[in-house]
Amino acid sequence: MGKYTAPAEQIIEAIGGKENIAKATHCVTRLRFALKDESKVDQTTLETIDVVKGSFSTSGQFQVVIGQGTVNDVYKEMVALAGIEESSKDDVKEEAGDKMNPLQRAVKTLADIFIPILPAIVTAGLLMGINNILTAPDIFFEGQSLVQVYEQWADIAEMINLIANTAFTFLPVLIGWSAMKRFGGSPLLGIVLGAMLVHPSLLNAWAYGSAQASGDITYWNVFGLQVQQVGYQAQVLPILVASYVLAKIEIFLNRRVHDSIKMLVVAPVALLVTGFLSFILIGPVTFIIGGWLTDGVLAIFDNAAWLGGLLYGGLYAVLVITGMHHTFLAVDLQLSSGPLGGTYLWPMLALSNIAQGSAALAVGLFTKNNEKLRGLSITSAISAYLGITEPAMFGVNLRYRYAFISALVGSAIGGILLGTYGVLGKIGVGGLPAIISIQREFWGVFAIGMVIAIVVPFVLSAIITLAKRNKA
Incomplete structure (x- = not known):
């Protein structure tokens, strides 16, 4: 009997027995279950087990907090005792997703898209904070910033700022990659789609307001239809919707195009159609919706x-x-x-x-x-x-x-x-x-x-x- 055999057995019993486990996996600190009936969980008994630090249910999954390192050993013992197959986090998510209502599924979809890119965004924010300390006045010296007093730090601060801003500048690329994975399409096409929406030949979204006020926005003429040549830097909704459309077109074509010509047809057609839709319809409409969302939050805090x-x-x-x-x-x-x-x-x-x-x-x-x-x-x-x-x-x-x-x-x-x-x-x-x-x-x-x-x-x-x- 291993060190964690008894705790694993106790956990199985507390969550309703091995018959109640549909799927089971683990992350860095937690056991994750897709249970057949969560009402069978004896949470009071579960949380008296020595290795258990807490438990909760979210997004159709019942999760038991164990702790880093220990969770691996407990999971191995539990799989052996329950006679179940080891599952991936995606397997458990898919099993748990069947029990969700439409709102829960929508929330889960957004979570599945944003969680993988969160480390890049958080890292960028942390580096921007460091840059702020270096460049903001009145922190170390009255009326001056650190880089103004010690000019040799100026270029270092500028490099930090460039590194920090990259994730936000190319945010649609990150979202495109993650969203296409979630929607079942090719992540590489998601990267291309995101890069397309922030292409340097387009007007940078940060300059859109001033360009609109001065009348400097350029247009494509598509059979008489005027389409703004505007990028979508730091925008969320355009790439989310465009990625969904791209994934659905790619899946549709993959099912119907013969294998011998898939490389010549699927990606080019899917990207071309989605590209036209993005600039003509998806981008402008979601840009307006995003503006409404921002204005709504601002209105609450203004009033x-x-x-x-x-x-x-x-x-x-x-x-x-x-x-x-x-x-x-x-x-x-x-x-x-x-x-x-x-x-x-x-x-x-x-x-x-x-x-x-x-x-x-x-x-x-x-x-x-x-x-x-x-x-x-x-x-x-x-x-x-x-x-x-x-x-x-x-x-x-x-x-x-x-x-x-x-x-x-x-x-x-x-x-x-x-x-x-x-x-x-x-x-x-x-x-x-x-x-x-x-x-x-x-x-x-x-x-x-x-x-x-x-x-x-x-x-x-x-x-x-x-x-x-x-x-x-």
Whole structure:
């Protein structure tokens, strides 16, 4: 009997037995199940197992938090004990997707597209934050930036800025690759489609507003139809819709064109048709819709900023539970490419991360005679302070609901503050390091927001934890 044989057997029993497992896989820290009937899960028993740090259900999957490294060994034992085949994450996602309603499937589709490119976007945001530190005045020297005082750093800052901006400049290329994978088409064609929408011979989308005002936009004449020669840098909707169309055309042609001429017909025809549709119809229409989306969010923060902060700051963690938080990445990207050059939402996300960490930390520090919980709370709090909240949320706060609610209260108050003062930031890192992604003029307000997100959840959770301990 192996070291993890007993825990694996206990997990199988707690999730309803091996007969209840349709598919099972694992990621870096979690076991992922597509279960036949989630009502058979004994979550109370499950979370008493030594290796289990938490569990939750999302997007049709039941997930058990184990921890890095250990999860591999537990999974191997579980597969052997249950007599099931090892599955990939895609297999489990497909099995779980059959149980979803249309809204859940739409959210899952967006998540499947954006999650693979998220590391590139977050890295770009982090590097842009570093560039801001180097180039913003009044950080190290009054009225001057670091590169103005130490000019030898200027070219380094410029190189960092170029590296950071690449992911955003060629965002349609990243989305095209990921979307085509999700829609069942060729990822290479998705890359070409995305590159086509940001081709250097087109008017850069960043200059569209000024070009429109001055009447400098050039047009193609397609049989009398005037088509703007405009690129779609940093735009999300055009490439999403275009990728879907391209994938469907490619799949349609692959089923009907003989193998001997597929290379000569499928890709050229699919790309040509999609290209014409993108510039004539898809691009202009989705560009307008994207503008409406941006204007709608801006209208909320222009007319009732405190309400926008309250709702997004207070409910972001709830969105994480449902998986819908991934859909707001598209909104962040649209706002960042708009006239403000930043987004209201990312700073509130960072406060939500911090609040979840503080609530978990308080539970661990003030719960008596539970070393496992103490260890989990401290490590998950550190993770949340660095922008990864799942261990804190699912391992601690949702188990002790008052902690989760305390975190929501703290992030809502912080969100009201950030919304009221119109704090803007770039997509980047979350948690405490997020301050480098915030526009320089808002650092003071954001720092106050961080203090709120640390203190309020911690104090509320500590008070309730102590009250429950004394009552016991």
